[in-house]
Amino acid sequence: MDFENDKPIYIQLMDDIKAGIINESYLPGDRLPSIRDYAKDMMVNPNTGQKAYAELEQEGYIYSKRGIGYFVNEDPDTINKLKYDYLDKEINNLVDKLVSMKYEKEEIINRIKESL
Secondary structure, three states: OOOOOOOOHHHHHHHHHHHHHHOOOOOOOOEOOOHHHHHHHHOOOHHHHHHHHHHHHHHOOEEEEOOOEEEEOOOHHHHHHHHHHHHHHHHHHHHHHHHHOOOOHHHHHHHHHHHO
């Protein structure tokens, strides 16, 4: 965790779990660590871990089974949405950064196409 980052810790936790789903460290149906274990591993308060899990569940990326734990959603459409949302976010961040450095969007697009 980057405790000096402006991004709230629970959002950093959410980003970490989403990254694990995207890079397949957590596969569909996998059980996630308990909130307590995850918070301990990340060196944060369990309440912060609970908030991250609750938000991820609300977004539909994970679900809970009472008394058993939290699991990665098995729906391929949900996982694909997560992957494409992340890709879109990263592309937009890159383009915004390059545009701020005075590159033209058309030039950026052409260079991306050339590199593929």
